[in-house]
Amino acid sequence: MxxxxxxxxxxxxxxxxxxxxxxxxxxxxxxxxxxxxxxxxxxxxxxxxxxxxxxxxxxxxxxxxxxxxxxxxxxxxxxxxxxxxxxxxxxxxxxxxxxxxxxxxxxxxxxxxxxxxxxxxxxxxxxxxxxxxxxxxxxxxxxxxxxxxxxxxxxxxxxxxxxxxxxxxxxxxxxxxxxxxxxxxxxxxxxxxxxxxxxxxxxxxxxxxxxxxxxxxxxxxxxxxxxxxxxxxxxxxxAACHGGIKEIDFSDCPDEEMKKIGKKSIAFFGLSGTGKSSHTNSHDNGGTLPEGFSKHVLHDDAFQIDTAKRVCRAWEPTLFDKTDSRPLGNPDWKYMVSVMNHAMMEIDGKVMPLGQDIRNPNGRALIDRDVLGKYVNRCSFPDSLCWLMKDTCLPPIIRFSDTYLAVAMGAALMTKRNLAENVSEEELKKLVFIPYANPFRVYELWKDVEAFAGVFDNGASGYSFNSVGYWKSSDTDLHAIPLQTSLTLQTMILTDKLEWEDWDLLPGAQLPKRNCIEKILPGFYDTYNPKNTENQAEYIQTLKDRFAQRRHFLEQTDDLNCKPQLLAKLTKMLRIKD
The missing domain is CATH 3.40.449 (Phosphoenolpyruvate Carboxykinase; domain 1)
Structure with a gap:
């Protein structure tokens, strides 16, 4: 077209x-x-x-x-x-x-x-x-x-x-x-x-x-x-997607159980710094994907979901990525096409860009998609959509068993601003809401809500990943959530290794069961179990406050409250039980 x-x-x-x-x-x-x-x-x-x-x-x-x-x-x-x-x-x-x-x-x-x-x-x-x-x-x-x-x-x-x-x-x-x-x-x-x-x-x-x-x-x-x-x-x-999506094919795995899975696609939605590119572009999910898998990336930043035809389509042939974690000599430098805001230095008689945000924050590069290995211009309808949150009250991973909770959590996606944005120091410290991690939306929010509800109703499962750290004793004293842990959880989703139990505090949400998670991530269940947080009363009150903020954000959004029935379906799900 x-x-x-x-x-x-x-x-x-x-x-x-x-x-x-x-x-x-x-x-x-x-x-x-x-x-x-x-x-x-x-x-x-x-x-x-x-x-x-x-x-x-x-x-x-x-x-x-x-x-x-x-x-x-x-x-x-x-x-x-x-x-x-x-x-x-x-x-x-x-x-x-x-x-x-x-x-x-x-x-x-x-x-x-x-x-x-x-x-x-x-x-x-x-x-x-x-x-x-x-x-x-x-x-x-x-x-x-x-x-x-x-x-x-x-x-x-x-x-x-x-x-x-x-x-x-x-x-x-x-x-x-x-x-x-x-x-x-x-x-x-x-x-x-x-x-x-x-x-x-x-x-x-x-x-x-x-x-x-x-x-x-x-x-x-x-x-x-x-x-x-x-x-x-x-x-x-x-559906418009400011996110990354990839397709993993297990058909050639020697493990018969893996082979039966066939192909799975998974998408990640988040602002810069939340792990969107790390989850999408990781070569093998930190070594956790099984032998024999193959991977095709559609893109790590922008695509469109065609629910009617059950496909996703890419917009761009390159990646526009931060280079703060790519020092000169990183293998990705082979694929560079252009750089912006980089320090430079003469090294062995050659003037070279250095990466690593030495000159200023948010150094960037346009990188050819060949850096991803195999890639495609269209891929299958997503099996999983994952919201990448920066909310210390949320466990590392949550599964949504209710469509409207999944949609509501995306519509009220809570995060923090980052150095890719020209905002004040004060703004960088605040928790903010960016619906579906897309600060570039210029149409009414209800259109996104209906589009993503259609994606979930047509078979996609919804998850959230916490990418900032989880409450230990307070909102600032946190259990770290290593990227390797998150990548392992991603693989467990793809390989159907997770079993779920209802989270009693949030109807429509589920957490991993002890027996399955402990086999692969020992200590995970007790470390990140909401029942084990210190200062439990303060934790629950903060959790309630965060969800009240989510409800308030949606209720105050003009281009959503013009659809009162739709809004009511979302806010009904954003409630923590007493």
């Missing part, structure tokens, strides 16, 4: 083209705007004032695919104060009052006039890797933003690579995506967010357009594009 151009979508009545789409389309149609491919964008990026060329080679297979010269080197795009996403900079055009819309549209036209004083370039890509879900996208910026345009082409797929497949796709009732960026935009009007310097992400999700102004960080272009892609998928009845 393919998207439609502006003319195709609005041709029956061109007067219906929304103003933000008309402004973007007018700029794209300017004959002075030069269309570039990945190789041309790379050469322009090499000359960009805030980009440095290293001596580390780009992964040769990726360089060849992108048409780069043989021996092309990694480019390091370094920023100033802001090295992460700024969610507070978003302004949703369709939610503004009429007077604010007029103001913003005027400011936008003025910003576009300023942008046109500089040489402009544009590039085209296909968002989506499966022929049944492809959207054409165009990005436009000035020549001094070539690094972001090159990285955008790396992150998605240059249009010419998939032109034949795209041409064969059936048309979707969706507009092409348009992304306009200007890093040099400045506007001191307090209407716009200023943390570091003025920034604006102006979103019109109804017409698939985003403007990124004052935003150097590539994640804004990437997540802006994905925001519109996820929303497009929702518009055609699919």
């Amino acid at each position: 393919a998207s439609q151009s502006t003319y195709e979508f609005y041709k029956d009545d061109l007067s219906k083209i929304p103003p933000l789409r008309a402004i973007a389309e007018t700029l794209l149609s300017d004959k002075r705007v030069r269309k570039v491919n990945a190789a041309e964008a790379y050469e322009l990026a090499r000359k960009q004032w805030d980009v440095m060329e290293t001596d580390h080679p780009i992964y040769p297979e990726a360089a060849k695919r992108l048409g780069l010269p043989e021996g092309a080197k990694l480019l390091n795009h370094c920023h100033g104060k802001i090295v992460g996403r700024t969610a507070l900079a978003r302004r949703f055009y369709n939610r503004l009052s009429d007077s604010d819309q007029r103001k913003v549209a005027g400011d936008l036209r003025e910003a576009i006039c300023d942008l046109q004083e500089r040489p402009l370039i544009k590039a085209e890509a296909v968002v989506g890797l499966d022929q049944d879900l492809m959207i054409k996208a165009t990005i436009l910026g000035s020549e001094d933003d070539a690094a972001n345009i090159f990285n955008w082409l790396v992150n998605f797929t240059p249009f010419e690579e998939l032109a034949e497949e795209y041409a064969k796709s059936t048309k979707l009732p969706i507009q092409d995506i348009i992304i306009i960026g200007d890093n040099l935009w400045r506007n001191e009007d307090p209407f716009y967010h200023n943390q570091g310097f003025p920034q604006l992400a102006l979103v019109d999700e109804d017409c698939n357009v985003i403007y990124n102004f004052g935003m150097r960080y590539f994640g804004e272009r990437k997540k802006g594009t994905l925001t519109l892609a996820w929303t497009s998928g929702i518009r055609v009845g699919m």
Whole structure:
């Protein structure tokens, strides 16, 4: 399925083209705007004032695919104060009052006039890797933003690579995506967010357009594009997933019991730092998967679930990953295509990027999917969906036996912010709610609720993993939950090794039984049993408070309480028993 151009979508009545789409389309149609491919964008990026060329080679297979010269080197795009996403900079055009819309549209036209004083370039890509879900996208910026345009082409797929497949796709009732960026935009009007310097992400999700102004960080272009892609998928009845998913095949295992399991797919939803990529990309779950298994990763960050056809589809051919745990020499460096905000140093006569967040937090890289080994562009319907929580009151793993508890826990997913986001130090300390771990949702929450209820009702099982630590004697004195423990639990889910007992404090939730968990993780049952927590009364009160916060969050969410019956089904399940 393919998207439609502006003319195709609005041709029956061109007067219906929304103003933000008309402004973007007018700029794209300017004959002075030069269309570039990945190789041309790379050469322009090499000359960009805030980009440095290293001596580390780009992964040769990726360089060849992108048409780069043989021996092309990694480019390091370094920023100033802001090295992460700024969610507070978003302004949703369709939610503004009429007077604010007029103001913003005027400011936008003025910003576009300023942008046109500089040489402009544009590039085209296909968002989506499966022929049944492809959207054409165009990005436009000035020549001094070539690094972001090159990285955008790396992150998605240059249009010419998939032109034949795209041409064969059936048309979707969706507009092409348009992304306009200007890093040099400045506007001191307090209407716009200023943390570091003025920034604006102006979103019109109804017409698939985003403007990124004052935003150097590539994640804004990437997540802006994905925001519109996820929303497009929702518009055609699919579930949008800010998560990772992989498929494990046990068919070739010598162990007959394992062989009978066949294929299992498992998905993980969480913000950066919760273990989403670790769970999705781990080679063998820390050595716990049985001999003979094979693994295919769809993606570790973004996909769509088509419940009607019982498949999942990937949006991107690369990974945009943190490099804090990837020192130079880590095997993943072989697959690097571009890096951002890295310290560099001359080593044995070569200038090399160092990783490990030495220069600043949230150093990032675009990594070719070959780093995953085997991967696919579509995979089977998920057997398991796992919410990755940062809530010290929750045991390391919980299974949800009730659909609406599973859905409610995803809708009120509790976590902490992280250094991938441009927020204050105070905000980093707070527990926050990010429904389905997707801070990029721009449509009503009830649409996600209904979509995930459909996924669970069609056979997926729901779980939560605690990725922060579990209450020992207080909210700060915790039992650690090692990643190896969580990976082992994941394998036990995949191999059907867990048996469950009801958690008496939370109806609809279950915890692992002693006999099965102790065989593989000795000491787990007593260490993480809610009945064994110290200061039991304080623990239960804190647990009640957390679930009251969850209920309050959902009840105060305007785009959910407009569906009172649906809301009641969720809040009914979010109660701790006395």
